[in-house]
Amino acid sequence: MSRAMLSISRLNLWLGGAAALALAVVVILGANPFAQDPFTVDLALRLGKPSMQHWFGTDEFGRDILARTAHGALISSGIALSTVLLATAVGGAIGVVAGFLRGWADRAWMILIDALLAFPGILLALALVAVFGASRWGIIGALTLAYIPIVARVVRGATLSLREKEFIEAARVSGDDAVTIMLRHVVPNLAGPVLVLMTSMFGWVLLSESALSFLGVGISPPAPTWGNMLAAARPHLDVAPHLAIVPGLCITAAVLAVNLLGDALRDYLDPRSRL
């Protein structure tokens, strides 16, 4: 690997680390036992500007934005992480099996996946939330179903090209069955593309969760998420822009951190990077 690429990988690590650290600081400041309570309403302090007592200001009910952002971080990233892991596990399994076995299994799965892909993801999630209900697990379930087709498509494509490699045939010739080959040779070699997909997906899911909240079908108040904080900030944008800026910046930082760290992790896991 050339020096230029190494330094880009290093830069990813630094920038991603910095963004993650900034978020961690926000969470620690806002969610520790000595900080403000995210649910305490103080109507005298509606839409308060940042002050010594409320560092990021207060929202339309006078609740502390720092505390709400920190609690929102835990809920939002928890939803995003669970969704990404679940969608990757299920979609990945479908993709590997369909791509490796080909034949009727592949056809059947892909018809189903294509049908799901035909709906815009957010529309699908909206419909599913209506079914599952707007609880935390309802939202995770809806978003997972919406993202499974994307993972399955990408993994199937990568598997299709892997299965033609001669080392797969070598394993077959030495008597390995399909399950062994998939677990031993296909899955580890998918790590690179899947990791990139997972990190991008983390960002998309965060935004989808925000969008759902924004549309009013997300986690319901008073529990804070970055999405419903953004949604709540909309009517007050002209007088209290910090209501939107703080969760907005957090979403940006989280997406950036996960993507950059994901790239760094992919480079680290690439066997060619170790000499």
Next chain:
Amino acid sequence: MNMTPSALEISGLSIASSDKLLVKGVNLAVKPREILALAGESGSGKSMTARAVVSLLPPGVRRLSGSIRLGGDDLTAMADADLRKVRGKRVGMVLQEPLSSLNPAMRIGDQLVEALLWHEKLSRREARQRAIAMLERVRIDDAEALLRAYPHEFSGGMRQRIMLASVFLLKPELIIADEPTTALDALAQREVLDLMVELGRDSGAAVLLITHNLALANRYADSLAVMNNGDIVESGQARAVLAAPAQPYTRKLVEAVPRRSEAAVPAPRADGDPLLSVRGLSVEYPARGGASVAAKRALDDVSFDAWKGEFIGVVGGSGSGKTTLGRAIMGLVSPSSGSVRFVGEPLSMPRSPAFRARTQMIFQDPYSSLDPRRKLVDAVADPLRHEADLSAAERRDRANALLEKVGLGGFGERLPHQLSGGQRQRVAIARALVREPDLVVADEPTSALDMTIQAQILVLLQTLQAERGFTCLFISHDLAAIEQVASRALVMDGGRVVETGDAGMIFAHPAHQFTRALVEASPRF
């Protein structure tokens, strides 16, 4: 020496990457109408030298010093904009892989015409006329129809001829051909190179032929320069140098060219029951685009027997069905008819574990035949998992012992990307032999390797085969390699076995016309 001015003159050329000197003060000159072969192994700097001529060095690699003169103009002093007018127009490039040097999304005609319009003031109609004339010149029938076709519609040899047409269309002073026929079989190779020589002579262009194949240099080049580690170690009149190499390195290269050896394994007596018995084996690939198109018959009614300890060469051009034969025997493709028997037992699909335990395969491309994430010792030990009574430690010990046997002792903990192509192929051989199989199918195991490495792998395979007595089905398009290692040969064309018998006899006195053409097309000393 006569005083014709050189078409290309390189003097004192040095090229370096960030940490290594790749080319060290090379001097070269090619006259018009002359073919200079620049020979050497991978990493010798021959391609870098050629790329420097058109200022197309890969990123991170730069020219340190030296001058490159094309018909008197110093290319190293030229601005980028002027260089673009030199590339294609005055210097034509023919590259190894014709499928990637032609744009797959553009019709052939548009690609040819575009280049002409870019470099010359012509109307579209005139450019089209010139393109058609040129295609007819490279003996392509129905050039009109071809202009409307896309590159994927042609075979490798045909694409390379189209490439030649597009290069010579601009009447360049210099042609740089970088391993132009390495991806082609012997027959297509001959066709393409004969054509290149002819076009070069007619147009008066100088040709710089980059190759690792000395037999090719011997056949086609006027002069030869041998490169090693960035230095030209020997140069002169091609046939004179190759007949009597003065430098030890050149001698080593010449010795690595495979040739018929009397030491080839004597054919074991064909008595008793055959180990492998193939009868009427046919394989059809279903046609794409519905039932109206006939299925492609890749293997057509092939029958032969192989006895224990035999080294059988299967030789043929691309598309002859030789690879399909190996894959059908191993059960990687389903036959449409016919049967395969192994130690008398008929084989079914999928192949039984008992068959897998006694047969193995070595693949062509050492870069894709090893799992990039598995250590070498694990890669070699993997097949042993099917031996029930071995512990993990015993498997590793056996893998390490075999790695040592193939000359890679102490390499067990490394990953494939840390190895050269030849080393990887040694690992693949170790993996194939770890369960001590009775039958090994080797599908073009040396065709992706340098000449000297090829020779080493052939010798290794031969030695191991003699020692362990397995039957080897050695598939290759390289007649010389087959002649060197095989005792018996099957010659394949169009999915059929057209000739079979003792390898030495067949190639000395070919009976079938295809065998004759193949023998004639294979360059040799």
